[in-house]
Amino acid sequence: MLNPDLHPRRQRGWPRAALLVLAVPLIAACSPALNWREIRPKGLDILLSFPCKPQQITQDVRLAGNTVKMSMTGCTADDMTFALAHADVKDASRVGAALAVLHQAAVHNVGGTVTRSRASAVDHTAGGLPDALDLEISGKSPTGKPLRERVVLFAQGSQVYQATAFGHAKDYKPEAAQTFSGSVRLSGHGAGD
Numbered sequence: 001m002l003n004p005d006l007h008p009r010r011q012r013g014w015p016r017a018a019l020l021v022l023a024v025p026l027i028a029a030c031s032p033a034l035n036w037r038e039i040r041p042k043g044l045d046i047l048l049s050f051p052c053k054p055q056q057i058t059q060d061v062r063l064a065g066n067t068v069k070m071s072m073t074g075c076t077a078d079d080m081t082f083a084l085a086h087a088d089v090k091d092a093s094r095v096g097a098a099l100a101v102l103h104q105a106a107v108h109n110v111g112g113t114v115t116r117s118r119a120s121a122v123d124h125t126a127g128g129l130p131d132a133l134d135l136e137i138s139g140k141s142p143t144g145k146p147l148r149e150r151v152v153l154f155a156q157g158s159q160v161y162q163a164t165a166f167g168h169a170k171d172y173k174p175e176a177a178q179t180f181s182g183s184v185r186l187s188g189h190g191a192g193d
Helices: 016-021 092-108 174-182
Strands: 037-039 046-050 055-063 066-077 080-088 113-124 129-140 146-156 159-168
Touching (some): 046 080, 046 174, 055 092, 092 146, 092 159, 146 174, 159 174
Antiparallel strands (some): 037 046, 055 066, 066 080
């Protein structure tokens, strides 16, 4: 069951990569409850827990001035959407710009404001990645309903990732967003290594 109220806004000048992140309801089926399971998205060297069976799409997008393949793995459960976006920008020097675009788009796509921003550690075999950024965002759906969003942005080598959990403010469950974002585990090597 798709919720048209959670579809992204199309803003002139914003990269399609930014819109892809909120497009997960297009590929996801609704589930009545949270049924957590560990998933390793196809082609990625990452493991994380989803509360529903995710589907994956890949498409070419513009990200920080380059065309890259971006994969989106996600699903909707208990009136929330859970998604992992991933792209290989092919050059570690482009990672900062790509993460900045994803950060700005996460806020802009919901006409939101960041209510909390903190450094976070993403688990991998060599220890946490201290440069991960964990955001909480309040915004609105295209129809004006209040939304809440949790976004964790991180990178490994030339790989950039965005883990997102969002829903209408009345349906948003902070503990589910925390479980999802806290479950991310990377190997000691980049997905493309």
